[in-house]
Amino acid sequence: MKRIGEVGWVEKDIPSIGPMDALLKPLAIAPCTSDVHTVWEGAIGERHDLILGHEAIGVVEKVGSMVKTIKPGDRVIVPAITPDWGTDAAQRGFSSQTGTPLGGWKYSNEKDGSMAEYFTCNEADFNLAILPDDISPADACMLVDMWSTGFMGAENASIPLGGSVAVLGIGAVGLSAILGAKLQGAARIFAVGTRPVSIIVSKEYGATDIISYKDGDTSEQIVEATGGEGVDAVIIAGGGPDILIDAIKSARAGSIISNINYFGQGDTLPIPRVEWGFGMADKDIHTGLCPGGRTRMERLADIVTYKKGDPSKLITHKFNGLENIEEALFLMKDKPKDLIKPVVIIDD
Amino acid sequence: MKRIGEVGWVEKDIPSIGPMDALLKPLAIAPCTSDVHTVWEGAIGERHDLILGHEAIGVVEKVGSMVKTIKPGDRVIVPAITPDWGTDAAQRGFSSQTGTPLGGWKYSNEKDGSMAEYFTCNEADFNLAILPDDISPADACMLVDMWSTGFMGAENASIPLGGSVAVLGIGAVGLSAILGAKLQGAARIFAVGTRPVSIIVSKEYGATDIISYKDGDTSEQIVEATGGEGVDAVIIAGGGPDILIDAIKSARAGSIISNINYFGQGDTLPIPRVEWGFGMADKDIHTGLCPGGRTRMERLADIVTYKKGDPSKLITHKFNGLENIEEALFLMKDKPKDLIKPVVIIDD
């Protein structure tokens, strides 16, 4: 990213590292819709010559003097969110909010990202997880943000075992939320979206009902399908400023609306007063930022290793070589019909 | 209530009761702001000859054939919310939402209220609690809605032990939320309001900082007082449609906004996008309707009996005799400066 609206290659020195950090080379990289927000929507404000990218698997080149459990040559999963684990927010239980709000998000925000020959990771012992042999770098790339964010959407939704869930949006994060909902015990899962390639994966991940805006108001369809009640939980995984209206209309009295959507527009986001029960209908709204850190990554990897979920289903496009990252990024920007998620493989 | 905007006395038959119900005579009654909303703002829609009132202590006149533990002559606490305990919403853990959204609220909503010579209670065994001898009917009137709602505001806020809380609004419910916050372990408690009579009680109930809009933007004052961070929890106990903006601005990343406010106006309620961290700052919004039922009332009574809180502090005006209920109701409507809560004592 050269500036808002313009991307291109930038020549920089190999970054230096502190005593707890690691220097990494990428094995696989995935561009994220957030990168698109950053460049073309100016989501995090102006940046000059910022290296993009926060979804990567890497190999360790060098480690700082205090790093104990990670060593050069290790192939590692690099979470999108790399908290400062000792800080107040982490001690309070909000490790993604360390330092400042959303402060756990450093790559292509506070510092250069992973779309580079070299990139770094803070608190390497506590943020990097060893990549198991049975998971490819490309597949593992789906864990660091997509799965971690989507699964968080389901975890924050406190889904009762056998409960009903609606997932609004079936991009890569929404699909991950569907799988997350299944892994949290949902029985009936409504997937709201229309892209055929996503609909196929949504069913493989556990969706039971596909809802399309082409058949009318989506929240009305969900309410009708649940006997006028609405669902136990709604996960917002896409949509514009008004999506909270759909979400709250789709939810029953006594439910949770769990947001994993990045809201990029609007001064304010509207809650529908009457359907929210005048503020008294027990329709809670939960939010969060993708959980990061080593333990999270290890647990997500275990889901793959022990065959409770398959991340490869999210990958629709594969590129080979760092030089193709720009093409992958534009793919993410243009979103052709057959796209869920592209990955650039540098070395697997 | 004769119709929207008009109150007066209505002559009705003594209500009949079902096998699980009780017929009651009031010992003490308190008018509620909700009654004002109902009559003068048409909050729940048009009603004809509806008897108002949902805050009452009564004496049992008669019970249905299946009632086992409550008997004529018992002096009882009558919760504002009287759930149907077997229904789906109660089994799901949302007893205030039984039947329909907010369906646990029956008095002066689905049926006649308690501002009458006689009134009834459904599922008497499970909704009525015996009034302990050491609590006066007037004091106990503060438990059935004010304390139960205000305390819920604190319970839903998941306050960390030693955490900071801001309570927006210091009417009777806001004051109860302050006491609730203290009983849930809050250390620093900001009370946002200006009425002198309420400020005194807020301090007695545990508030440590009084914030007035006269000194500038209230959320900015709270953020500044907390070193730029904001508080661990915000309880909304009053305010117009825009109060969510203040609440979210006052809350730190990683916090809970707990609403106990009835939102009476506006098609939608605005959430401030940036301060909400674009939907990712872990600022959750919790809601609910006053918990009812026998066990809740028994526990609130125990708080009085075992001297962990004093409900009499909320009562600023006492009337004697049912005939003065209209005066008390107009007091609630006009809100003179020295008012927190009036009670009408019929027999103590």
Place this chain on the structure above:
Amino acid sequence: MKRIGEVGWVEKDIPSIGPMDALLKPLAIAPCTSDVHTVWEGAIGERHDLILGHEAIGVVEKVGSMVKTIKPGDRVIVPAITPDWGTDAAQRGFSSQTGTPLGGWKYSNEKDGSMAEYFTCNEADFNLAILPDDISPADACMLVDMWSTGFMGAENASIPLGGSVAVLGIGAVGLSAILGAKLQGAARIFAVGTRPVSIIVSKEYGATDIISYKDGDTSEQIVEATGGEGVDAVIIAGGGPDILIDAIKSARAGSIISNINYFGQGDTLPIPRVEWGFGMADKDIHTGLCPGGRTRMERLADIVTYKKGDPSKLITHKFNGLENIEEALFLMKDKPKDLIKPVVIIDD
């Protein structure tokens, strides 16, 4: 059950019902290990001419005058546990403990069970769930106790997404706990047991590692397989008085031991002091009794309908006709090698 140690047929009148009850005829019945405990171990004390059975699907013959949503002819799922939903314990959130400890358990305990031509259900509107057309009575029989208990074992274990779980015992309840663990997000699931027929189902239900006592101390095997750490959660689904020792040894510091085992012997049950961290290692012990009621049954049925789990895998033996219930019961008592669970089908 004629008395402890003796079973046989008893002639009784058709039971009478109260205004909220239903009279039922069984469609399918399953004997339970608890029935064996009751008869041959005297687990609940002496009983005379008590009709056994608490796992049944039925058809409604008659309903009481106050029953609204269930009517004669309805095919219904009858939970093993049928709480009194208004009572204090249910209001406190412990619906299986209504009235007395374990008081939600009425069949073949407080009253006659379902191994009869007719049996009754209290609070029919709130305890009976309509049997969906796509579930057979035999399959549905697996939900009322086995699945509900086993799943509770997993729910009470607060399994982190991607976490590791050990299930001690792989009878029908243990297998259900394995499926429950998968539905709660476990990645690696250790199944401790040796019966070949159960091992097959345990893998189909999500187990990844089979642990046998024949290969050495089972807790040592689990600790070793997890790098010396132990698992995030242990579910006890069988075993004698000493099983808590195995459980606590298998669990890491910071974990939950979730018990669904009926402890039938021993004055006291031993906790190993050192491995429990002298009472300070954050190894919590959770317990509970099978959740009952209509909403629970509806949710379990949804898990079948929406293909998140298959209860038929538990059924190894099917009998036709009420007259074969004795044979099925003795099968349960003798536990041949190829048995998981027998069902007696009266009418499907």
Place this chain on the structure above:
Amino acid sequence: MKRIGEVGWVEKDIPSIGPMDALLKPLAIAPCTSDVHTVWEGAIGERHDLILGHEAIGVVEKVGSMVKTIKPGDRVIVPAITPDWGTDAAQRGFSSQTGTPLGGWKYSNEKDGSMAEYFTCNEADFNLAILPDDISPADACMLVDMWSTGFMGAENASIPLGGSVAVLGIGAVGLSAILGAKLQGAARIFAVGTRPVSIIVSKEYGATDIISYKDGDTSEQIVEATGGEGVDAVIIAGGGPDILIDAIKSARAGSIISNINYFGQGDTLPIPRVEWGFGMADKDIHTGLCPGGRTRMERLADIVTYKKGDPSKLITHKFNGLENIEEALFLMKDKPKDLIKPVVIIDD
């Protein structure tokens, strides 16, 4: 501590510190019963020339090169438990169990304690809290272990607002648990103990009923006083190996037993089978080790600053000068009748 059973002064070099550590001089020190366990009961095994002490307030002498927010001259609260905040156990939410079970406990366990001219603290930025001016070092000494442990006992007990609690043992930790129970919303609080000096403080901290073994079996007294039900929560704050029996007998079906007792004796600890409902009565057993770290200390300090609790009530004996630490330690060992907690003030 020279060896098990023998204490005395040891000459050592000033300890060296790492880049994240701080070197401290004590301002106030309190000996703990754990020190007594360590020396005279060999609780943590043999140790040679180990400096005792883990309850201290200090002044910073020197900090490591990476320490940012703590500087020489700062007066700081030093938690008894100083976790390694990045490690796996902390990321899992169990910061007191970092490294090994109970691994957050370093002072006078893994390394020298604070009963010395100099001592150190790991991860100084994240474990040390600035001592507010309005709290004396002696008072603050009560926070680092006694309050933090006792309050945890109440937090882990999930006390319902207005619920009933029994605290078994009224030493300094038990008294802190009583205050904690009040701050978590308990109404009725049973204090089980006999020492007159403790009984006075227990009442000031919120106890409503004093139970003495001299009046009969304590659990029977509690059950009787609660109408045959038992309490919502039991906090074990003292007692021998059999104390779990009392605790479980005192608890109602649907309750939590929260342990903060160090169990020093017995191979196994007995749970009473029948009163535990055969493992099915929803009587959960929670455990834990004193929470440490900077945020915890800051919150406890806020409780003092904002007058929600007074730690000075625990201090019955004050000494001046490090040389009197031995006398204070022996006081702790001998437990005279008028003792709750001694403090040695070096400099306030």
